[in-house]
Amino acid sequence: MEFVKMHGLGNDFIIVNAMEPPLLDRTDWEEIAVRMCDRHYGIGGDGLILVFPSDKADIRWRILNSDGSEPEMCGNGIRCLARYVYERGIVAKRRIEVDTLAGIIIPEIITDEAGAVTGVCVDMGEPRLQRHQIPMVGPEGPAVNQELAVGDEAVRVTAVSMGNPHCLIYVNDIDQAPVTTLGPKVEVHPAFPAKTNVEFVQVVSPDEVQMRVWERGAGPTLACGTGACATVVGSVLNGYTDRKVTVHLAGGPLHIEWREENNRVYMTGPAVEVFRGDFPL
Numbered sequence: 119m120e121f122v123k124m125h126g127l128g129n130d131f132i133i134v135n136a137m138e139p140p141l142l143d144r145t146d147w148e149e150i151a152v153r154m155c156d157r158h159y160g161i162g163g164d165g166l167i168l169v170f171p172s173d174k175a176d177i178r179w180r181i182l183n184s185d186g187s188e189p190e191m192c193g194n195g196i197r198c199l200a201r202y203v204y205e206r207g208i209v210a211k212r213r214i215e216v217d218t219l220a221g222i223i224i225p226e227i228i229t230d231e232a233g234a235v236t237g238v239c240v241d242m243g244e245p246r247l248q249r250h251q252i253p254m255v256g257p258e259g260p261a262v263n264q265e266l267a268v269g270d271e272a273v274r275v276t277a278v279s280m281g282n283p284h285c286l287i288y289v290n291d292i293d294q295a296p297v298t299t300l301g302p303k304v305e306v307h308p309a310f311p312a313k314t315n316v317e318f319v320q321v322v323s324p325d326e327v328q329m330r331v332w333e334r335g336a337g338p339t340l341a342c343g344t345g346a347c348a349t350v351v352g353s354v355l356n357g358y359t360d361r362k363v364t365v366h367l368a369g370g371p372l373h374i375e376w377r378e379e380n381n382r383v384y385m386t387g388p389a390v391e392v393f394r395g396d397f398p399l
């Protein structure tokens with residue numbers, strides 16, 4: 119099976135064109151994702167992206183985490199998908215409608231004067247803030263700066279869904295953030311029935327934050343696009359930042375804007391192809 123390896127700020131994905139049979143008809147992608155994403159016995163990746171035809175949009179995708187679970191959305195992944203389908207002529211336009219489990223999401227290819235792709239800006243849609251939308255147990259309404267008991271620890275959290283769930287924890291020193299110790303505990307906390315991604319955030323200024331992530335189904339990654347969007351929404355709701363913010367991640371910066379006029383979040387960042395190959399099925 120042919121694949122392409124891509125990444126968005128080091129959040130890396132394997133992309134497979136499943137537009138036609140026999141790949142279109144396969145039903146074992148979860149197991150294949152685990153094998154392909156294994157960094158020792160496979161190709162290595164934070165997730166597997168599959169490209170399918172759609173009757174609702176230009177293209178349908180499935181994104182699978184490295185543990186085989188299927189999230190509703192992935193910000194870095196959708197930039198990679200957009201570049202992949204654009205450069206191969208699978209979708210012959212720059213504004214691409216993608217059918218996802220979080221609804222129709224619209225990435226737009228950015229090019230320089232010579233027509234070379236320089237990045238992708240994605241209309242990530244409206245954030246979902248009600249607890250049942252995240253989902254997070256507790257009294258209905260937004261969960262902003264709420265106390266959450268994690269074992270013996272009381273942690274203050276803000277929860278935002280960008281189609282997929284995110285739990286933000288603000289810290290004073292990003293380098294000391296307990297990403298690999300607290301992250302996995304919050305991921306499977308009973309308050310989050312669908313589990314959650316966990317973001318540790320240090321506010322630098324009204325237009326700059328630093329963020330490190332523990333991803334649901336993938337563990338620590340170098341960047342998380344939906345997490346960066348959720349971070350800006352949560353930071354505005356907490357009164358920490360303006361609506362246009364650069365989010366610095368381990369893999370580099372993402373530019374995020376939560377527009378007041380339409381309540382939609384826009385994410386701009388890179389998508390890079392690394393190599394191509396064949397994987398034995």
Ligand SMILES: N[C@@H](CCC[C@H](N)C(=O)O)C(=O)O
Pocket residue numbers: 129183188189190191192193194195282283315333334335336339341342343344345
């Ligand atoms: N890295 C992604 C998010 C991938 C999905 C996530 N692990 C989940 O289970 O929700 C991004 O860039 O948004």
